[in-house]
Amino acid sequence: MRSDSYVPRPAEGRLGILLPGLGAVSTTFIAGVELVRRGMGRPIGSVTQMGTIRLGKRTENRVPPIKEFVPVTELNDLVFGAWDPFPANAYESAINAGVLDRHSHIEPIADFLMGIEPMPAVFDQRYVKRLEGINVKPGTSKRAWAEALRQDIRDFKAKHNCERLVMVWCGSTEIYIKQSAIHQSIEAFEAAIDADHEDVAPSMLYAYAAIMEGVPYANGAPNLSVDFPALLQLAEQKGVPVAGKDFKTGQTLMKTIIAPGLKARMLGLDGWFSTNILGNRDGEVLDDPGSFKTKEESKLSVLEHILQPQTYPELYGKFAHVVRINYYPPRGDAKEGWDNIDIRGWLDYPMQIKVDFLCRDSILAAPIVLDLALFMDLAHRAGMSGIQEWLSFYLKSPMAAEGLYPEHDLFIQQMKLKNTLRWMMGEDQITHLGLDYYLEDAELAGV
Numbered sequence: 072m073r074s075d076s077y078v079p080r081p082a083e084g085r086l087g088i089l090l091p092g093l094g095a096v097s098t099t100f101i102a103g104v105e106l107v108r109r110g111m112g113r114p115i116g117s118v119t120q121m122g123t124i125r126l127g128k129r130t131e132n133r134v135p136p137i138k139e140f141v142p143v144t145e146l147n148d149l150v151f152g153a154w155d156p157f158p159a160n161a162y163e164s165a166i167n168a169g170v171l172d173r174h175s176h177i178e179p180i181a182d183f184l185m186g187i188e189p190m191p192a193v194f195d196q197r198y199v200k201r202l203e204g205i206n207v208k209p210g211t212s213k214r215a216w217a218e219a220l221r222q223d224i225r226d227f228k229a230k231h232n233c234e235r236l237v238m239v240w241c242g243s244t245e246i247y248i249k250q251s252a253i254h255q256s257i258e259a260f261e262a263a264i265d266a267d268h269e270d271v272a273p274s275m276l277y278a279y280a281a282i283m284e285g286v287p288y289a290n291g292a293p294n295l296s297v298d299f300p301a302l303l304q305l306a307e308q309k310g311v312p313v314a315g316k317d318f319k320t321g322q323t324l325m326k327t328i329i330a331p332g333l334k335a336r337m338l339g340l341d342g343w344f345s346t347n348i349l350g351n352r353d354g355e356v357l358d359d360p361g362s363f364k365t366k367e368e369s370k371l372s373v374l375e376h377i378l379q380p381q382t383y384p385e386l387y388g389k390f391a392h393v394v395r396i397n398y399y400p401p402r403g404d405a406k407e408g409w410d411n412i413d414i415r416g417w418l419d420y421p422m423q424i425k426v427d428f429l430c431r432d433s434i435l436a437a438p439i440v441l442d443l444a445l446f447m448d449l450a451h452r453a454g455m456s457g458i459q460e461w462l463s464f465y466l467k468s469p470m471a472a473e474g475l476y477p478e479h480d481l482f483i484q485q486m487k488l489k490n491t492l493r494w495m496m497g498e499d500q501i502t503h504l505g506l507d508y509y510l511e512d513a514e515l516a517g518v
């Protein structure tokens with residue numbers, strides 16, 4: 072048992088969830104929460120809403136729902152705000168996204184959705200080439216933009232009478248930006264904002280504004296946004312949790328389920344070819360080579376980290392890994408993720424696995440937005456700050472402390488998440504050793 076210093080404060084009052092980007096994922100998330108609140112839908116895929124957690128020994132039968140074990144904010148206490156360079160409100164944007172059934176899931180909550188109007192965005196077309204925004208903040212000064220975002224955050228909090236806020240980036244994927252000198256310290260980054268440096272992307276200004284206002288920030292896209300030393304130092308300094316990046320949905324979710332299984336059984340891998348066809352706005356943005364490169368980097372690293380080719384050169388030393396994303400408008404949000412996996416078994420006999428995942432991108436992403444928002448707020452109330460590695464479970468390219476490799480295996484990530492919750496609440500960790508059920512001397516079993 073540890074000291075009580077990390078037990079989260081109770082979730083009193085309203086929690087405002089601020090979303091840069093009011094597109095397919097955001098509207099599916101917001102509408103979903105409202106439908107659940109009205110008893111018109113179920114929050115499937117959300118660990119905070121549907122998950123349980125085992126406490127103590129298997130013989131104790133203590134398995135409370137997670138939302139009763141840790142004080143996460145109740146859905147009724149959530150309010151939503153967003154920024155978007157398109158002026159469409161959440162109702163229009165949800166219809167446009169084509170994810171939810173208009174008759175059963177949009178019209179019944181039309182009034183509620185129409186009330187969510189996007190604030191003018193900090194947007195610059197150089198970073199998302201396929202979009203042209205009209206609902207944008209004036210000027211081009213990055214400092215003025217950052218200050219305007221900070222003012223929006225304060226105004227939103229006051230107007231909606233929020234006790235606390237969190238921000239989850241659900242904006243488009245920006246172009247690939249490599250970390251440079253301006254990202255290495257708070258001073259260098261602030262100077263770069265003042266100098267309108269081109270390596271300061273809009274998403275970084277949202278992250279900066281959030282942290283400066285003491286608001287936890289999670290990045291759902293693969294672009295560089297909060298994952299560099301300057302903003303990580305700032306987050307530590309301000310006592311703010313941050314997480315990222317890139318929601319783990321669809322094909323990568325499948326990859327991080329299947330690859331740990333192959334490795335656990337010491338089956339070899341010759342190659343993994345992944346192709347995606349999708350037709351939503353995200354697909355259109357990813358059709359641009361700059362945005363695709365950002366996504367590709369995020370998707371490619373997963374297998375290397377799970378399979379550890381250096382440790383298992385015979386099995387994983389030289390597999391081919393190819394990822395393709397193709398914009399194919401007829402598909403809309405119902406993406407098709409198609410995988411061909413060439414594996415090798417006993418005496419090197421080759422085998423193949425084919426996965427054709429007819430998935431719905433935003434349906435998989437919405438519960439992640441909810442869980443990330445609720446857990447980031449929980450972490451904040453527990454006094455945690457900086458990178459929240461225990462939320463890697465939700466992310467394709469999880470951030471980790473310097474010198475640590477990121478953990479991609481979904482099952483290790485899940486154990487990390489649940490053990491963090493146990494740790495917060497002063498419960499024993501569960502190692503799954505279980506020898507104490509068989510050995511008479513529990514001391515010897517190391518329990």
Ligand SMILES: NC(=O)c1ccc[n+]([C@@H]2O[C@H](COP(=O)([O-])OP(=O)(O)OC[C@H]3O[C@@H](n4cnc5c(N)ncnc54)[C@H](O)[C@@H]3O)[C@@H](O)[C@H]2O)c1
Pocket residue numbers: 091092093094095096097154155156157168192193194195199202240241242243244245273274291292293317318319320321351352353356431432433435436
């Ligand atoms: N399963 C998934 O859907 C999934 C998985 C992983 C990551 N993502 C990422 O989540 C993000 C959102 O996905 P989506 O399907 O909702 O895309 P979308 O295109 O429907 O929505 C993105 C919205 O962000 C807005 N936007 C762009 N730049 C902005 C800025 N500077 N400020 C505020 N808003 C801005 C766009 O106008 C658009 O409305 C994308 O970056 C996507 O790559 C989605």
